Amino acid sequence: MAYVNVPKDLTKIKSKVLFNLTKRQLICFGLAALMGVPLFFLLKGGIGTTAAAMVMIVVMLPGFLFGVYEKNGQPLEVVGRQIIESCFLRPKERPYQTVNAYDALVCQYQMEQEVKAIVEKSRQRGSKKHGGQAQAHPRRKKTD
Template structure:
């Protein structure tokens, strides 16, 4: 009977499309091939084939990195976007502010104290005018 290992955490399992690669890896590798092959063919005419191959690998390495790198379940793009956002776009110093609910309750109580006499005053005046009409 063959033994098949089954991972305990199924959230880490990714669907493989072709050649045991994910869709993301296939796209990045094909873009790397589309960029690396013409660069190799162009550089081979001007420099030796060894240097052209090394240059091709150096050109393709960032795309390989993007395809394969993943940290804490996040791909490279999300990590880079979060880093750029926290490092350059957002403010570095975050001020800790809380809402003082006690102060809000006091303001509400003060408003109620101010408004209730104003609201109840016309009611008393209306009652008094009705009495005089009789």
């Protein structure tokens, strides 16, 4: 009786299209072959077979890497973009800042105390000017 290994995490399984390769791998390998093989035949007569093969390998290598390499389920272009952003585009120093609700409440309380102090000072000045009696605003009607 034959045994088949079944992976525990089924999300890592990718559907194979042709030659046990995924669609992404087929596209990347095909593009690499479209660039490398004609280049080999163009350079073979001028620089020799060995040098042309080396140039072909160097030209096709990025296509193979984009098709095969994955880190934490992310393809090479995503990983590369994240590296470029973290090294060059984002600021190096990111100070830790929190939004503290308690600080906002303390600040609001201090502002209210300042406003109360200003109002009390204005009332005291008004009562001193008018001989101890606080008078109403001149434009307001007096209500009895």
